[in-house]
Amino acid sequence: MKNFPNYYEILDVSPDATVEEIKRAYRRLARRYHPDLNPGDKQAEETFKDLVEAYDVLCDPEQRARHDELINPKSAKGRRTKVAAGKTRRSAAKTGQNGRGFDRSTEESFWKKTQRPESRTSPQTSRRIPREEGNAYRPGTRKTAYKVEAEKTTSEKERPRDVEARLKLPLEKAYRGGKERIRLEDGRSLEIDMPSGMIDGQQMRLRGQGIAGGDLYLTITIAPHCFFKLKEKDVFCRVPVTPSEATLGSAIQVPTLDGWVEMAIPAGVKSGQRLRLASKGYPVEGERGDQLVEIQIVVPPQPSEEEKELYQQLKAVQSFNPRDSLLKSQ
Numbered sequence: 001m002k003n004f005p006n007y008y009e010i011l012d013v014s015p016d017a018t019v020e021e022i023k024r025a026y027r028r029l030a031r032r033y034h035p036d037l038n039p040g041d042k043q044a045e046e047t048f049k050d051l052v053e054a055y056d057v058l059c060d061p062e063q064r065a066r067h068d069e070l071i072n073p074k075s076a077k078g079r080r081t082k083v084a085a086g087k088t089r090r091s092a093a094k095t096g097q098n099g100r101g102f103d104r105s106t107e108e109s110f111w112k113k114t115q116r117p118e119s120r121t122s123p124q125t126s127r128r129i130p131r132e133e134g135n136a137y138r139p140g141t142r143k144t145a146y147k148v149e150a151e152k153t154t155s156e157k158e159r160p161r162d163v164e165a166r167l168k169l170p171l172e173k174a175y176r177g178g179k180e181r182i183r184l185e186d187g188r189s190l191e192i193d194m195p196s197g198m199i200d201g202q203q204m205r206l207r208g209q210g211i212a213g214g215d216l217y218l219t220i221t222i223a224p225h226c227f228f229k230l231k232e233k234d235v236f237c238r239v240p241v242t243p244s245e246a247t248l249g250s251a252i253q254v255p256t257l258d259g260w261v262e263m264a265i266p267a268g269v270k271s272g273q274r275l276r277l278a279s280k281g282y283p284v285e286g287e288r289g290d291q292l293v294e295i296q297i298v299v300p301p302q303p304s305e306e307e308k309e310l311y312q313q314l315k316a317v318q319s320f321n322p323r324d325s326l327l328k329s330q
Helices: 007-011 019-033 042-058 061-071 076-087 089-095 104-113 171-176 243-248 305-317 324-328
Strands: 119-121 128-130 163-169 178-183 189-194 203-206 216-222 229-231 234-241 250-256 259-265 274-277 291-297
Touching (some): 007 042, 163 171, 163 178, 171 216, 189 203, 234 250, 243 291, 250 291, 259 274
Parallel strands (some): 234 291
Antiparallel strands (some): 178 189, 203 216, 274 291
């Protein structure tokens, strides 16, 4: 039994650790090496199997006692057993006990009885982990492995539970979809493939991503955007234009969810007037809305001397008075 694994080292706990400390260490390491979070990583999968095995043994008092005696026969318990064996040497010779105070035939039958089953269930999840044929299932290069697995009662196994979480997405991300990483309250990190056209308040169901095989219900929230505003399936925005563009008309570049597009500004457009970009809105239930562009006429905050001169010339010749209607009403 020289190659028997030390389960305390696998879980990174001391030999006098309590059951609660062992459970905490297992949960911490299991989250790091779980196969679902390390797809295709054989080393992580083997490490996770070691963690499960160590957890099962050290959480069962009887199996833990046998494990401690085998990994350290010179421990305090081993020494007490040896003294007791010396006092009862005569009866030991009759029962076939060895000098360590542990019946070798009992030891061999114990390991035969606790060989690794073909598959088993992790104490943290309901995932069944298949045994790879010929795999020693031990860290390092040892080719011989022995398994001590405690029988768990139904009350000890964690039942599957559904969990809820919220994910806030930028508007562009909700529109385009794609991969998004989310960290759950229990410490797990999941990468989710988001569909395109997510709407505020939409809920996704992720099967098997809850607690112990339950489901995860993810509610989507769309963060406010600095330029676009959603009104059902229409997208609203404000675009500034210069007085000359508004007076003479022009073709300007306008941002949309699909990128920049060219929009024609008609001559004489008014500030506050809305123009429509068809089918540039947000997709809802298979139908896409429009983008409504509100025109804002703005003046240059610091015109150059040449611009000031041109505005003076325009002022001298222009006949339009925007306050005529106010004068006529008096």
